[in-house]
Amino acid sequence: xxxxKLVEANGKSLHIETPYGEFKGTVGSEKMLVVVDPYRVxxxxxxxxxxxxGTTNITAPPSNGALVLTDLILNAEKQxxxxxLVQFTDDSNTVPVFNVFVTDGPANIAIPFAGRFHGWRDARxxxxxxxxxxxxxxxxxxxVDAGLPFVEWDAFR
Numbered sequence: 001x002x003x004x005k006l007v008e009a010n011g012k013s014l015h016i017e018t019p020y021g022e023f024k025g026t027v028g029s030e031k032m033l034v035v036v037d038p039y040r041v042x043x044x045x046x047x048x049x050x051x052x053x054g055t056t057n058i059t060a061p062p063s064n065g066a067l068v069l070t071d072l073i074l075n076a077e078k079q080x081x082x083x084x085l086v087q088f089t090d091d092s093n094t095v096p097v098f099n100v101f102v103t104d105g106p107a108n109i110a111i112p113f114a115g116r117f118h119g120w121r122d123a124r125x126x127x128x129x130x131x132x133x134x135x136x137x138x139x140x141x142x143x144v145d146a147g148l149p150f151v152e153w154d155a156f157r
Contacts, residue, residue: 039070039142047138050129058086058139060124066147067125068118071140072098076107082133087126088119093150097125102133120154121147 006014046059061067067088076084082102088095100107119125127137148156 039068039140043070043140043142045071045138045140047136048127049134049136050127051134052132053130055129056127058125058127058137059141061119061122061143061147062145064121064147065143065145066119066121066123068116068142068144069097069113069125069139070142071113071138072109072111073138074098074100074107074109074135076100076102076133076135078102078104078106079131079133081131083130084133084135084137085128086137086139087128088123089126090120090123090150093120093123093154095119095123102135107135118144119147120150120152123147123150 008014048056048058050056059067072086074084074086076082079102083099084102084107085099086097088097098109098111100109125139125141127135129135147153
């Protein structure tokens with residue numbers, strides 16, 4: 001580990017992450033400075049599957065917090081009148097994130113979100129499936145401790 005730190009004008013040091021282990025592929029004792037967004041450092045993922053009609057919770061934010069999406073991978077088989085929906089919801093307000101109809105063919109989608117794609121306070125992510133469509137959704141996300149109420153969030157976007 002490099003024995004220096006970057007310090008702001010107010011004397012507070014910048015956040016430093018320790019990698020999982022030694023970097024593979026580096027030669028000898030080479031050091032490197034890497035700048036990366038917090039989503040790649042602190043993000044995680046959840047994966048759920050369904051084979052019948054219904055709703056499954058993918059993940060939920062901490063109390064009064066929100067979720068920020070980083071990635072979405074969705075696979076669904078072809079099914080007559082089949083529909084697969086990923087949505088933010090707090091049971092009072094619902095906003096679709098991604099909706100796919102699989103009547104004419106299967107769906108295989110991967111989306112690396114690049115913007116500030118986040119939900120509102122206490123909005124969880126659900127997978128909603130109509131008919132008996134086999135599907136799997138994997139979502140990359142980051143949990144944040146504070147979220148905007150729906151009305152403010154809706155006006156902000």
